[in-house]
Amino acid sequence: MAFNNLLNLGKNKQNQTEAFLALEINEDYVKAAVWMVQEGQIKVIKTSEIVAIENENIESLLQSVDMAIATACQDVSFNPEKTIFGIMHDWVDQEGIVPDKKEILKYLSQKLELKPIGYVILEEALVTYLQKQQSTPPTAILIRFSQSELLLTLVELGNIVLQEKVGRSEDLVSDVNEGLKRFADADPLPSRIILYNCNTNFEEIKQRLLAFDWEKDLPFLHTPKIESLEMKQSIKAVAIAGGSEVAKSMGFAIEEEKPVEQTNEPAEEVKTQEQLPEGFVVGQQLDLEKEETKAEELESLIVTTQNEAVISSKQPNKTGIMLAKFKAFLSK
Incomplete structure (x- = not known):
């Protein structure tokens, strides 16, 4: 039919x-x-x-x-x-x-x-919503927060390439670092990180992430820009x-x-x-x-x-x- x-x-x-x-x-x-x-x-x-x-x-x-x-x-x-x-x-x-x-x-x-x-x-x-908002296919790393884990999504030109789950600990910087290291085939990594779905103060999390030297062990071309979306x-x-x-x-x-x-x-x-x-x-x-x-x-x-x-x-x-x-x- x-x-x-x-x-x-x-x-x-x-x-x-x-x-x-x-x-x-x-x-x-x-x-x-x-x-x-x-x-x-x-x-x-x-x-x-x-x-x-x-x-x-x-x-x-x-x-x-x-x-x-x-x-x-x-x-x-x-x-x-x-x-x-x-x-x-x-x-x-x-x-x-x-x-x-x-x-x-x-x-x-x-x-x-x-x-x-x-x-x-x-x-x-x-991803589609972001594309509509910015009128161009996004290239970024999305990080979804839950109480027990993080979901990292690698997006290139509007396409989801890889996804990794990481258990959430008290050290969020280490959790994010662990997840990004699993994107071994992505070189370079997008220099844009978008945090979402967290009912907490994203500003504090962003400051902790920005203080970390991401370029030392990960293939970023420069320090990533870190953004957050409201819930x-x-x-x-x-x-x-x-x-x-x-x-x-x-x-x-x-x-x-x-x-x-x-x-x-x-x-x-x-x-x-x-x-x-x-x-x-x-x-x-x-x-x-x-x-x-x-x-x-x-x-x-x-x-x-x-x-x-x-x-x-x-x-x-x-x-x-x-x-x-x-x-x-x-x-x-």
């Missing part, structure tokens, strides 16, 4: 107003955003509070996702269901989303009445980079040449699950008919069949985005 035939609901979509969700899930936090297509551009209407995942069980994740969505949708006149997921790179293999992570997304979607329309790898979304840049990246591809697939006219715009950015603060808005119910049980329908829709998204149409499932497209498999439920 031709891919365009699966998406015939998207015809003339550019003349309609529809809100969507972007949902980022990483090791420690959940973030959400409401986005729309306006005047040929992806506009982030509002981002959520940054919600900490307090335990490793599925119910804790459900509560965090629920709260992130609630704060993203608070004070806006939309209640979107169609959702792009931003997921970590190790949630995906050559066949797509790995089976245990499929079950997590299925559970979240059923409990929270979400309609998955695609997914994007967080680092690929961030909500990654969820904006999921919405803007992933949303652009999904919106085009659904029939929206997207104008790539215009600058990215975001609005209504709330103050940055990490929330706990106990701080849910008054009257908000976590994981409200769906009625049987709705739950069966959404289960079928989710299976259409994440279960491989011969009738699927795939957007860039193994090779990156020109934006570097990997999107989920779509199926005929988009044409219903």
Whole structure:
């Protein structure tokens, strides 16, 4: 079946107003955003509070996702269901989303009445987002912080070349140095380092990193410039980079040449699950008919069949985005 035939609901979509969700899930936090297509551009209407995942069980994740969505949708006149997921790179293999992570997304979607329309790898979304911001493919080393580890991503001209994980210790400089030494085939290393996803004082970390002599043992041509992104840049990246591809697939006219715009950015603060808005119910049980329908829709998204149409499932497209498999439920 031709891919365009699966998406015939998207015809003339550019003349309609529809809100969507972007949902980022990483090791420690959940973030959400409401986005729309306006005047040929992806506009982030509002981002959520940054919600900490307090335990490793599925119910804790459900509560965090629920709260992130609630704060993203608070004070806006939309209640979107169609959702792009931003997921970590190790949630995906050559066949797509790995089976245990499929079950997590299925559970979240059923409990929270979400309609998955695609997914994007967080680092690929961030690279595309940076390219849109600076109007040129980035060459840099991205370093993602979590409580237990660092993820170092080597990017050359907008392409992810290598990734390495390093356990996090009290000595962050040594951790970063260890990770960079694993990029043995990269000579020289990009003289730009971008830190992100850390709920701490990046200025202190940057000063510690700048004080280290990186050129002594590593193939930098000169002392690297060290930058940092605020915590909500990654969820904006999921919405803007992933949303652009999904919106085009659904029939929206997207104008790539215009600058990215975001609005209504709330103050940055990490929330706990106990701080849910008054009257908000976590994981409200769906009625049987709705739950069966959404289960079928989710299976259409994440279960491989011969009738699927795939957007860039193994090779990156020109934006570097990997999107989920779509199926005929988009044409219903």
